[in-house]
Amino acid sequence: MDSKPQGLGAGVKGIGKLCGAPWARRLIWGCRKAFSSNRAEGATYRPENLRPDSVTTLLRLGDRGLYCEVGDFHIDPWQPVERAVITHAHGDHARWGSGTYLCSREGQGVLRTRLGTDASIQSVDWAEPVDINGVRVSLHPAGHILGSAQIRVEHRGEVWVASGDYKTDPDPTCTPFELVRCHTFITESTFGLPIYRWCPEWQVFDDIRAWWTANRHAGRASVLFGYALGKAQRLLAGLAGADIGPIYTHGAVERLNRDYRAAGVRLADTRYASDLPKGYDFSGSMIVAPPSAAGSTWLRRFGNVSTGFASGWMRIRGARRRRALDRGFVLSDHVDWPSLLAAVEGTGAQRVWVTHGTREPLVRWLTERGLEAMALRAQWKGEEDADPVEVAGEEIPA
Amino acid sequence: MKRFARLLTELDETMRTNEKVDAMAAYFSTADPADAAWAVYFLSGGRPKRLIPVRRLAAWAMEEAGIPEWLFEDCYEAIGDLAETMSLLLPDAESTSDLPLHWWIEERVLPLAKQSEGAQRAVIVESWRELAGAERFIWNKLITGGFRVGVSQQLVVRALAKASGIDEGAIAHRLSGHWEPRPEAFAALLAAETGDADVSKPYPFYLAYAIEDELDDLGDPAEWQAEWKWDGIRAQVIRRNGQTFVWSRGEELVTDRFPEIASAAAFLPDGTVLDGEIMPWKNGAPLPFAQLQRRIGRKVLGAKILNEVPVVLIVYDLLELDGRDARGEPLSWRRERLDEVIAGARSTVLVPSPLIALSAWSGARDAHARAREMSAEGLMLKRRDGVYGVGRRKGGWWKWKVQPYTVDAVMIYAQAGHGRRASLHTDYTFAVWDDGKLVPFAKAYSGLTDAEIRELDGWIRRNTVEKFGPVRHVKPEHVFELGFEGIQASPRHKSGVAVRFPRILRWRTDKRAEDADTIATLRALMSQPS
């Protein structure tokens, strides 16, 4: 491996200048062809080597994560590695301790916040190819959170896409998902069952606003839980025009708001709740906090509250009741079942690896439709555990 | 239907008792009586009969959703509720109408019983296409017969009282027994004057709290009446218009189950209502409760079992005299009249509850110590000047059970056992009420017969709400009497108490989930003198 000529940094500079990346755009979006048209693009199929840990596939599942042998780099490794390509800054995808990190330009700010000032982070524009030891790597919007990327990996005409977490619904806080054609698509399946179907975002925000109005009339504060990175900002962007007065935030949320605002995302005006004096009357106000704050002493300052949680899990009645919440708002940063199937079909991939969430039903569904699908035991968790209360290695004060 | 769906959503979305009552009261005061009648019926635990086998319903839903059976089953596993699974899988509604609740029930649900399978399917599918979100979920609950909303009857009564300004006691009385969900019945429920025609109607039972204070804090013992707390079936015997009705505390009409009580009651004057305990009794002494259960289990009561397990009614109280509600009179007055009425009936089956002479509290302590010898569960202490209240009210009546401690708890989780019983659910978690919510406080494994375990196992499989790994969250429906050796405060437990050596004493099939004890009962046990 040490005979390979360049580190990641050199690769970025070298290739980035060479091509303004129009070639990459050829493949993405707008080419919703049937599966059968796929092989025309010159895929090298080696069905005998289909096992996910097989050395002969372009990407494989190693001990430390998804690994590209030829390019000697990992995608979203869960243990420290030499070179890590990062889909997005959620805790289960971006972990500390790796030598160098490559991420999207858009995601640089939040990744820096997560990894701290010491981490060696390089970023690239969307679709700008990077040569890593002869493997062509480019990042394409995943629409999950600010800067979230799908990693396109190309070698000798074979194209793989690792999508990380993604959604295809519009979200004002990040660049929309782009469909990337590929031979092998590595997909999440956090919500990989047909019971998960999302309503349009505006309906959810109407519900949130009605909930807040009712709470205000009852003299209660509304505490809205959403993951500190991504969901909280999506909520704040959605509430930006809602005219609901000052919104107070938890420290974990406020810290990431700065990154979003610095990236040019318009959020509702917020105030850091802990800046207010003891005994401050929060009745009638809206508070946005990470779900880890539920049941904590931090909540006490708000007095009489109604609690709500914005998450795809809230689609299921029992999931809300188990958390003893007053309200559940079905708002997810992951694909629902119909969008997941559409994305898989749209990529034209013949082989699909399913990495996290409810994997087996999706694998069976795709297999029954003639795809080579299999479940991968990746250590990513989807929405379940993506709650970076700790950012940059230090606990953020509430 | 939309309005009713909104009410259920509101009930579902708040944990606060007052908000639940307010939401129901608002509904009752504005809804069409024809709808409100059905709402009262469902909210107080009424459930439509299952009209279509669930397998058939599920098959239709799969076809409508374009989903194979294996995937439907995966979805069901993730949700644990058939009505919800179908609701979420079916395609979005094509059009929505806002026909009233009673129309959906009377025009769509009830006629299903007489329709062919083809016609049933057409009605179901059409309804799915017309209903969205919460309404579709409710519709599915209606047709699967699994309607449960998690409010107690007492809350419904409170809401009706709030909506009408009528006394809670009157509402509870009008609602007890058989209540038909008709608009006239709803109007009568909230009507100002009482022309209560239903001669069979029992009064709501007055229930005691476990004693919390030291006896000396109850004041002068002369102000209290002490009796044994018997361990039988609490019942009300009604004699009106020449007819007899025996109601159990579960509000079941059990007149036919206890012919000896029914015939003894025929000697009571018209317009008499007694509150008492049905006890298996032979040769002047009580038999174990298990004997009574043997008898309850029989479909047909032969001469043999009637001879082996005869019953008596230990009479505690007189609720109606000469057709007049006597509950507002002081206990001392009611007890005097009670003795007269029973003496007049000249029956060995009606036995006034023996009083324990109480000149000093030490006498009560002595009696309490002897309770087990008497085959009693403990003592009851009742304020002599107290009225007969409605439901569980603090202050007038206290129960003071003997050791071991016992409480009635609701089973909420079940888990498969080990070894020989690995295929059966034998490990149960039990909960008591805390402000309208069930809080788990004890796990128990032993105490049921193999037949009971098998029966319960089948029920658990059919009534799993949710699964977390091996643990099944089941519908809060079955009540068990748990015994334990000790109790102490424990901040580590959600309920705030920890109990020692809990075990199942018996399955209280005569009680409903809302009849189970509250966390206050458990807390009171901690301070109980022993």
Ligand SMILES: [Zn+2]
């Ligand atoms: Zn994520």
